[in-house]
Amino acid sequence: MSNRATFLCVSLGLLLLAAAASPWQKPADPPADAKPAPVASAAATPPAGNKEAAPAKDAPAPKVTGFPNTGESLNYALKWPGGASLGEAHLSASKGDKGWQFDFSLNAAVPGFAVTDHYHSRANADFCSLELEKETAHGQRHAHERTVFDYQQGTATRKTLVEGGGHTDININDCAHDGLDYIFYARRELGQGHGVPQQQDVLFGALYSVRMEFAGVQEVTVAGKRRQADHVILHLHGPASDSELDIFFERDPSRTPLIIKAPLPVGTLSMELER
Numbered sequence: 351m352s353n354r355a356t357f358l359c360v361s362l363g364l365l366l367l368a369a370a371a372s373p374w375q376k377p378a379d380p381p382a383d384a385k386p387a388p389v390a391s392a393a394a395t396p397p398a399g400n401k402e403a404a405p406a407k408d409a410p411a412p413k414v415t416g417f418p419n420t421g422e423s424l425n426y427a428l429k430w431p432g433g434a435s436l437g438e439a440h441l442s443a444s445k446g447d448k449g450w451q452f453d454f455s456l457n458a459a460v461p462g463f464a465v466t467d468h469y470h471s472r473a474n475a476d477f478c479s480l481e482l483e484k485e486t487a488h489g490q491r492h493a494h495e496r497t498v499f500d501y502q503q504g505t506a507t508r509k510t511l512v513e514g515g516g517h518t519d520i521n522i523n524d525c526a527h528d529g530l531d532y533i534f535y536a537r538r539e540l541g542q543g544h545g546v547p548q549q550q551d552v553l554f555g556a557l558y559s560v561r562m563e564f565a566g567v568q569e570v571t572v573a574g575k576r577r578q579a580d581h582v583i584l585h586l587h588g589p590a591s592d593s594e595l596d597i598f599f600e601r602d603p604s605r606t607p608l609i610i611k612a613p614l615p616v617g618t619l620s621m622e623l624e625r
Contacts, residue, residue: 416604417443417534417537417604418445418534418537418538418541418604419445421444421445422442422443422604423440423441423442424440424441424607424623424625425438425440425623425624425625426438426439426440426441426610426621426622426623426624427621427622427624428458428621429619429620429621429622430617430619431616431617431619432617436459436460437456437457437458437459438456438457439454439455439456439621440453440454441453441454441533443534448474448475449472449473449474449475450471450472450473450474450475450477450531451471451472452469452471452530452531452533452534453468453470453471453530454467454468454469454530455467455468455469462489463488463489464487464489465486465487465488466486467484467485467486467487468484468485468486469482469483469484469485469529469530470482470483470530471483471528471530471531473531473534473535476525477531477534477535477538478499478501478524478525478526478527478531479499479526479527479528479531479553480498480499481496481497481498481499482496482497482529482530482531482553482554483495483496483497484555492512494510494511494512495508495509495510495515495555496508496509496511497509497528497553497555499522499526499528501522501524501525504521504522505520505521505522506519506520506522506526506553507519508520508553508555520553520557526553527550527552528552528553528554529552529553529554529558532552532560533607535547537604537605540605541603541604541605546562549561556588556589557589558586558587558588559586559587559588560584560585561584561585561587562582562584562585563582563583563584563585564580564581565581565582565583565596566580567579567580567581568598570598570608570609572608572609572623573622573624573625577600577601577608578600578601579598579599579601579608579609580598580599580601581596581598582597582599583595583596584596584597593612594613595610595611595612595613596609596610596611596613597609597610597611598610606623607623608622608623609621609622609623610622
């Protein structure tokens with residue numbers, strides 16, 4: 351496989367995560383033959399020997415953890431066609447008093463060519479992007495940039511953080527999304543039953559237009575377990591290319607991305623959840 355093909359796979363893998371969502375997602379319905387739990391009678395006879403039954407106490411509600419309440423940490427394996435290891439990736443979120451912080455790191459390699467990426471995003475409590483920092487090393491090529499979102503000015507300013515680097519101003523609306531923040535924003539919307547966000551441009555260095563197409567519900571095998579997932583075909587339009595990617599989202603409250611596939615002429619490369 352060429353270095354270009356490897357770089358395309360891992361880059362597309364990250365971009366598809368940035369658009370993770372599906373508008374039809376709902377919690378699985380209970381089986382048709384499921385029976386409701388019996389309801390205790392208010393006049394039920396107290397146990398023998400008791401003059402008066404003690405009043406029932408409501409059990410405390412379980413503490414809700416994980417995204418989108420307290421954050422998460424997910425590990426992915428990058429795989430060649432046939433399942434051989436190409437590298438690994440890590441996606442995480444943490445919630446604080448002032449909003450969210452998101453991180454994505456990726457390490458992949460073929461003989462003579464290595465890819466090491468790290469992306470850090472800050473967003474407010476409504477998942478509107480505040481800052482995106484990208485640092486990448488693709489073979490001998492190194493890049494480092496930061497995009498700061500200024501909603502008072504209505505612009506996002508992208509600065510290249512290397513000697514002689516310049517900057518670019520991009521017009522934004524009152525709640526813009528960078529590629530990493532958009533992952534979690536879309537998942538939250540789906541989990542709350544709001545549906546997928548409208549097709550929109552997502553900032554990830556350049557502007558990418560994202561459109562999704564539902565391809566059905568199916569079972570997939572992840573970490574040796576069968577899981578029910580929604581299959582989404584993600585259409586990405588960027589400054590220099592058009593791409594299609596396959597994403598499988600678990601039907602759970604946090605809409606966890608399970609598998610990401612990047613079809614290429616040499617075969618399909620994938621990112622698979624390992625937790």
